[in-house]
Amino acid sequence: MRSIGNYSIVLLCFLLSSCAVRSVYIPVCQNTPFFKDDREVKVMAYAGTNHIELQGAYNPARSLAICGNVSFGSGISIYDGAIGTYGYNNSKSWRAEFFTGYGHNSNFAFQTANYNPLFNQPLKSFEVRSLYDKFYIQPGVGYFGNIKMYKMNYSFSLSARISALHFQTYTFKEIDYEATKQSGHDVYIHNINYTNGWLNLLEPCFTNKVGIKNFNIILQGQFFIPYSEQIDVSHTVFSPGFLFAAGLQYNIVFKNRKHAAKD
Numbered sequence: 001m002r003s004i005g006n007y008s009i010v011l012l013c014f015l016l017s018s019c020a021v022r023s024v025y026i027p028v029c030q031n032t033p034f035f036k037d038d039r040e041v042k043v044m045a046y047a048g049t050n051h052i053e054l055q056g057a058y059n060p061a062r063s064l065a066i067c068g069n070v071s072f073g074s075g076i077s078i079y080d081g082a083i084g085t086y087g088y089n090n091s092k093s094w095r096a097e098f099f100t101g102y103g104h105n106s107n108f109a110f111q112t113a114n115y116n117p118l119f120n121q122p123l124k125s126f127e128v129r130s131l132y133d134k135f136y137i138q139p140g141v142g143y144f145g146n147i148k149m150y151k152m153n154y155s156f157s158l159s160a161r162i163s164a165l166h167f168q169t170y171t172f173k174e175i176d177y178e179a180t181k182q183s184g185h186d187v188y189i190h191n192i193n194y195t196n197g198w199l200n201l202l203e204p205c206f207t208n209k210v211g212i213k214n215f216n217i218i219l220q221g222q223f224f225i226p227y228s229e230q231i232d233v234s235h236t237v238f239s240p241g242f243l244f245a246a247g248l249q250y251n252i253v254f255k256n257r258k259h260a261a262k263d
Contacts, residue, residue, distance in 0.1 A: 023237040040059060044247055105134060
């Protein structure tokens with residue numbers, strides 16, 4: 001029980017600290033259902049300080065899976081869906097999946113950042129406006145097991161989302177607050193604008209799930225590796241480089257396909 005309590009504390013810390021990064025690109029959690037032979041609906045939820053992210057996945061037919069993500073918050077609107085296939089070994093301890101998907105994203109924000117006065121850093125205002133479509137593939141492999149002593153299940157998986165992002169609007173403005181106040185007009189530290197530009201993105205990801213029966217706690221970490229010949233992501237706070245997320249998952253299990261075939 002002590003280990004479960006410690007894990008809960010870690011989860012709470014991540015839930016309180018996680019948030020959607022207010023940059024031109026907002027990273028979202030990867031949907032990694034890893035189905036086996038049961039027909040299931042899996043529902044996942046992640047909550048941060050400025051957004052809520054909901055995910056769902058369903059395997060309507062053997063080796064066929066569909067999933068969707070919705071994320072919303074102040075100035076944030078993200079929708080995406082994917083279709084794919086999955087497989088597993090005889091013991092179902094090793095599983096693999098492959099999804100291809102599309103997403104539509106909008107992100108608008110204006111905020112003032114108050115930096116630590118001990119370092120004599122000036123106040124800066126950030127204005128972010130981005131509207132983009134995302135086309136991606138996402139392969140993954142995972143290991144699943146049980147802790148019989150505690151009647152718990154666990155899994156560890158690796159996945160990688162490879163995306164092509166088409167930005168209709170890509171704007172990042174960083175304003176020197178004090179200089180603007182003194183001069184009476186906006187003084188930009190950075191003023192970056194692109195339209196109709198493409199950017200490629202690699203997001204390696206690891207996901208840990210620990211649960212009892214149909215409930216699971218999720219801890220997920222992602223790296224972000226952008227590349228583009230059309231867009232320069234420098235000085236746009238494109239991503240934090242690495243992001244942790246924590247969430248909950250609930251599985252709705254229908255009749256086992258093998259049993260259903262005998263009826």
